[in-house]
Amino acid sequence: MKGGARLQSLQRNSGTTLKYTILILVCLVIMGPVLTAFLGSIRTTGEFVTSPFGLPTRGIQWQNYADILSNMAFWNSFKNSLIITAGVTILNVVLASMLAFVLTRIDFRGRGLLFNILSIGLLFPLVIAILPVFIQVRQLGLIN
Secondary structure, eight states, X not given: OHHHHHHHHHHHHHHHHHHHHHHXXXXXXXXXXXXXXXXXHTSOHHHHHHXXXXXXXXXXXXXXXXXXXXXXHHHHXXXXXXXXXXXXXXXXXXXXXXXXXXXHHOOOTTHHHHHHHHHHHTTSOHHHHHHHHHHHHHHTTOOO
């Protein structure tokens, strides 16, 4: 009886170890771009151009943060981004709530089909939908 309990405990521990190993690897992959951006932000422009993924060789340049935070264009862009983000989020919550109410409470012909189409749409990233629009705008010569 004890041998069976030990085997189950060993299997459970090895499964947990495998899960945590995979989670740590995923975290490292996700944090890679964040770390690269941070390391790029504390180096000089010359260092970044010559070695985009390197470490700071001339010391940490905290002045980069002071320069950007004292720039009014940054704060203007930040304000515009905040307004757009808040507006889109509020609009999205309102419209999604109304759609969810209709799909769950009102019975109409095609409800299942509409739900399936919306569910399939969630599988594809927005970039896939934007790419054809970008190509068309570029072909029309509307960029720059």
